[in-house]
Amino acid sequence: SVTAAEPEFAKDIADKAAWVRDHAADDNKSMAIVESLTTEVGPRMAGTEADARAVIWAQNKFKALGFDKVWLEPVTFPTWKRGVEVAEIVSPFPQPLVITALGNSIPTSEQGLSAEIVQFASLDDLKAAKPEQVNGKIVFINRKMTAHRDGRDYGPTVSARGDGPVEAAKLGAVGLLIRSVGTHNHRMPHTGNSRYKEGVTKIPAAALSAPDADLLVNMLARGNPVTVKMTLGSQPGPMYTSHNVIGEITGSELPNEYVLIGGHLDSWDLGTGAVDDGAGCAVTMAAAEFLARHKLPLKRSIRVVLFANEEQGLWGGNQYRDRHAKSVKNIIAAAEADFGQGPVYMLSSRVKPEALPLVKQMQQIMAPLGIEAGDNNASNGPDLIAMRNEGMALFSLHLDGTDYFDLHHTADDTFDKIEAKRLNQTAAAYATFTFLAANAPMSFGSGESYLVEKAKAERNK
Amino acid sequence: SVTAAEPEFAKDIADKAAWVRDHAADDNKSMAIVESLTTEVGPRMAGTEADARAVIWAQNKFKALGFDKVWLEPVTFPTWKRGVEVAEIVSPFPQPLVITALGNSIPTSEQGLSAEIVQFASLDDLKAAKPEQVNGKIVFINRKMTAHRDGRDYGPTVSARGDGPVEAAKLGAVGLLIRSVGTHNHRMPHTGNSRYKEGVTKIPAAALSAPDADLLVNMLARGNPVTVKMTLGSQPGPMYTSHNVIGEITGSELPNEYVLIGGHLDSWDLGTGAVDDGAGCAVTMAAAEFLARHKLPLKRSIRVVLFANEEQGLWGGNQYRDRHAKSVKNIIAAAEADFGQGPVYMLSSRVKPEALPLVKQMQQIMAPLGIEAGDNNASNGPDLIAMRNEGMALFSLHLDGTDYFDLHHTADDTFDKIEAKRLNQTAAAYATFTFLAANAPMSFGSGESYLVEKAKAERNK
Ligand SMILES: [Zn+2]
Numbered sequence: 001s002v003t004a005a006e007p008e009f010a011k012d013i014a015d016k017a018a019w020v021r022d023h024a025a026d027d028n029k030s031m032a033i034v035e036s037l038t039t040e041v042g043p044r045m046a047g048t049e050a051d052a053r054a055v056i057w058a059q060n061k062f063k064a065l066g067f068d069k070v071w072l073e074p075v076t077f078p079t080w081k082r083g084v085e086v087a088e089i090v091s092p093f094p095q096p097l098v099i100t101a102l103g104n105s106i107p108t109s110e111q112g113l114s115a116e117i118v119q120f121a122s123l124d125d126l127k128a129a130k131p132e133q134v135n136g137k138i139v140f141i142n143r144k145m146t147a148h149r150d151g152r153d154y155g156p157t158v159s160a161r162g163d164g165p166v167e168a169a170k171l172g173a174v175g176l177l178i179r180s181v182g183t184h185n186h187r188m189p190h191t192g193n194s195r196y197k198e199g200v201t202k203i204p205a206a207a208l209s210a211p212d213a214d215l216l217v218n219m220l221a222r223g224n225p226v227t228v229k230m231t232l233g234s235q236p237g238p239m240y241t242s243h244n245v246i247g248e249i250t251g252s253e254l255p256n257e258y259v260l261i262g263g264h265l266d267s268w269d270l271g272t273g274a275v276d277d278g279a280g281c282a283v284t285m286a287a288a289e290f291l292a293r294h295k296l297p298l299k300r301s302i303r304v305v306l307f308a309n310e311e312q313g314l315w316g317g318n319q320y321r322d323r324h325a326k327s328v329k330n331i332i333a334a335a336e337a338d339f340g341q342g343p344v345y346m347l348s349s350r351v352k353p354e355a356l357p358l359v360k361q362m363q364q365i366m367a368p369l370g371i372e373a374g375d376n377n378a379s380n381g382p383d384l385i386a387m388r389n390e391g392m393a394l395f396s397l398h399l400d401g402t403d404y405f406d407l408h409h410t411a412d413d414t415f416d417k418i419e420a421k422r423l424n425q426t427a428a429a430y431a432t433f434t435f436l437a438a439n440a441p442m443s444f445g446s447g448e449s450y451l452v453e454k455a456k457a458e459r460n461k
Numbered sequence: 462s463v464t465a466a467e468p469e470f471a472k473d474i475a476d477k478a479a480w481v482r483d484h485a486a487d488d489n490k491s492m493a494i495v496e497s498l499t500t501e502v503g504p505r506m507a508g509t510e511a512d513a514r515a516v517i518w519a520q521n522k523f524k525a526l527g528f529d530k531v532w533l534e535p536v537t538f539p540t541w542k543r544g545v546e547v548a549e550i551v552s553p554f555p556q557p558l559v560i561t562a563l564g565n566s567i568p569t570s571e572q573g574l575s576a577e578i579v580q581f582a583s584l585d586d587l588k589a590a591k592p593e594q595v596n597g598k599i600v601f602i603n604r605k606m607t608a609h610r611d612g613r614d615y616g617p618t619v620s621a622r623g624d625g626p627v628e629a630a631k632l633g634a635v636g637l638l639i640r641s642v643g644t645h646n647h648r649m650p651h652t653g654n655s656r657y658k659e660g661v662t663k664i665p666a667a668a669l670s671a672p673d674a675d676l677l678v679n680m681l682a683r684g685n686p687v688t689v690k691m692t693l694g695s696q697p698g699p700m701y702t703s704h705n706v707i708g709e710i711t712g713s714e715l716p717n718e719y720v721l722i723g724g725h726l727d728s729w730d731l732g733t734g735a736v737d738d739g740a741g742c743a744v745t746m747a748a749a750e751f752l753a754r755h756k757l758p759l760k761r762s763i764r765v766v767l768f769a770n771e772e773q774g775l776w777g778g779n780q781y782r783d784r785h786a787k788s789v790k791n792i793i794a795a796a797e798a799d800f801g802q803g804p805v806y807m808l809s810s811r812v813k814p815e816a817l818p819l820v821k822q823m824q825q826i827m828a829p830l831g832i833e834a835g836d837n838n839a840s841n842g843p844d845l846i847a848m849r850n851e852g853m854a855l856f857s858l859h860l861d862g863t864d865y866f867d868l869h870h871t872a873d874d875t876f877d878k879i880e881a882k883r884l885n886q887t888a889a890a891y892a893t894f895t896f897l898a899a900n901a902p903m904s905f906g907s908g909e910s911y912l913v914e915k916a917k918a919e920r921n922k
Pocket residue numbers: 264276277310338339
């Protein structure tokens with residue numbers, strides 16, 4: 001029958017996967033790893049002295065956790081340094097504002113930049129403005145982000161951060177202030193990367209905390225011009241070479257094939273990078289370690305990649321692609337954890353159609369963790385984008401991001417926010433997924449025409 | 462009969478009080494006042510340029526609200542200025558710490574102060590320490606505060622802030638870091654006043670945010686010495702004269718007698734002083750304005766006092782006493798709102814026993830607002846302490862402080878945290894209380910022997 005031809009996991013593997021699922025959540029290893037990273041390294045912005053210490057920490061941690069191979073792959077990128085960042089309302093009612101520079105922002109002059117504020121509700125509203133509304137002013141974009149499990153309001157909000165500097169400058173603005181891309185009301189601004197464009201004047205750009213944005217709105221509502229002074233000392237620095245730090249547990253039958261899991265090792269500088277992305281590093285390291293420690297059979301290798309400099313432009317993921325694109329077929333499946341501590345609520349895939357029965361079986365095995373079945377359009381993992389474009393098979397273990405943007409890119413991204421129950425469930429989900437993928441009876445389609453063409457079609461959209 | 466001799470409010474007054482109770486809560490006036498103060502003045506630390514602007518704002522607001530008399534009474538005090546405030550862990554794992562100087566702290570040297578940390582769970586544990594444990598070190602007191610409606614854990618926690626610098630210095634410490642006196646886990650330190658003592662070396666003192674305190678605890682748990690460097694630029698300044706700003710609505714029968722309500726006009730500098738104590742100023746101004754606007758009969762005057770410099774040592778309250786102690790009998794009753802936005806959950810009193818039937822009637826009238834009856838030992842209102850010691854009758858409209866210490870003395874004390882429903886209930890409670898007290902059929906005992914002796918007995922305890 002047709003059914004008989006469908007691929008499936010061996011009974012022994014499925015049984016062992018259920019055991020992993022039921023036992024890996026009781027392991028506090030991932031908590032210990034995040035605690036170690038946030039305490040012993042702390043903030044580790046790409047290109048800083050702490051970046052180098054994080055690389056050493058990661059190597060030592062992989063070794064201590066018993067990984068068979070640990071190595072570094074260089075990743076080179078331009079650096080950016082934060083400096084002084086202060087702002088104040090100059091008139092009509094002087095008071096300080098709490099801001100943080102957007103990543104990549106140029107500095108203001110040392111004396112600071114003073115200009116009238118012009119408010120827009122969104123990047124689209126700014127784009128629709130006339131130059132005479134904006135010319136010589138500081139643009140203030142007040143897009144409020146709402147909280148959702150899947151973080152779906154991040155994209156529409158973060159566009160003001162990424163493209164705001166260029167769009168504002170095109171209309172003659174002298175600076176940009178955005179309402180922080182976040183979902184809480186604490187006086188804690190969110191940093192994050194922004195971009196300039198060749199041929200468009202670079203203007204200094206910063207984020208206001210939510211209460212400061214509300215204050216500006218209230219002051220502007222009185223109908224009189226509001227003048228703000230902002231002073232940023234941030235600036236670009238020299239090129240730097242950091243490393244993707246890689247730990248591998250060697251598979252027994254097909255050691256050159258591997259499941260690729262991981263997170264990014266760098267963080268922003270304001271917090272200690274606990275949820276972004278200490279959690280992602282920790283759950284994937286702990287998942288692999290759990291499988292090795294319990295001597296579970298692994299047909300293929302497990303490769304945990306802690307990517308360098310995700311935050312400032314996906315440098316680690318892109319250079320992983322530069323180095324490994326030719327052997328994309330060796331990657332049986334990939335999954336990156338970079339959306340906080342979890343729990344995982346859905347498993348979706350991006351595999352060739354013939355492998356979908358395997359995905360269904362994986363979803364059934366993982367269901368008792370509270371994980372639903374997703375579709376076959378998984379696109380998760382910023383550091384996997386480059387390899388996804390090469391036709392890599394991937395899975396998304398969807399992390400519950402309801403409170404992720406309360407912490408993300410702020411000073412509040414610290415270890416005390418991590419809840420053991422949530423992190424342990426995520427680690428268990430990763431362990432189960434990784435175990436099954438490593439023992440899959442067939443390819444999920446990495447590098448084969450279906451996934452290569454799918455990626456091509458998406459890029460051309 | 463005995464019952465017939467008991468004092469009671471006239472039927473007409475009791476009926477009108479019920480009307481006030483039921484209508485004043487629908488009035489958004491107090492919200493508008495806090496919005497105005499936080500937007501048009503913002504932070505207004507005593508002795509700063511913004512203190513002077515707050516005084517002008519308050520005078521203008523009283524006039525705009527239709528108060529019959531508005532005047533200033535000078536209050537003179539020494540000033541203190543915040544400066545740079547940074548800290549970092551130097552070893553074994555370098556990373557920045559988020560701190561804020563305690564009010565009154567001396568500066569460190571410009572190069573900063575580096576020393577090993579010694580941790581104590583509480584001020585009492587510090588007091589029990591031996592000099593050799595502390596000498597040459599920075600004391601770190603990690604007392605965690607718990608949240609309660611009545612804020613009862615504030616006293617036991619805040620002692621480390623007030624007395625920590627002296628107790629640590631007595632044992633040879635070179636600096637003090639306390640876990641912030643607060644009930645949240647955001648990376649936002651709490652400032653607040655601290656004291657030095659003649660004959661004991663002054664040492665620099667600051668508060669760590671809760672996540673930073675947790676980080677230090679985790680690092681210290683590894684068993685190796687932890688060295689911290691802190692740099693404070695805070696310092697004392699010259700004497701300054703601010704003002705208690707007073708607005709009065711004139712009573713018809715006994716205009717020289719008055720109900721004293723109010724809050725403190727100054728705030729700390731980190732937030733905009735919304736819950737501490739914009740809320741208290743606003744609800745008392747709004748309560749009096751409501752009674753005047755609706756032309757409710759007022760036998761006695763209503764005096765709203767916005768006290769100067771509560772935060773740095775009760776200067777406004779003490780100098781109000783210096784000026785008005787002799788006429789304490791004119792104050793029919795007093796109540797200060799300085800515990801956040803409410804709601805009010807209890808009415809307690811401090812009156813002569815003969816007046817207790819009136820208090821009971823006030824409690825009955827206010828009960829539908831969700832207000833329970835308290836005892837006769839009310840001691841609320843920091844700016845009323847001095848006059849309380851002179852035998853002033855007072856009431857406490859107990860404010861629900863469950864979340865007050867999430868915001869109090871932090872950058873997060875901003876207008877967006879105020880909920881209209883809570884503030885309106887508080888304003889309604891104040892309006893009802895004030896109306897009844899202004900129309901009381903007899904004295905509550907201000908300046909009479911019962912309250913004078915009670916205060917004396919308490920001071921001698
Ligand atoms: Zn991330």
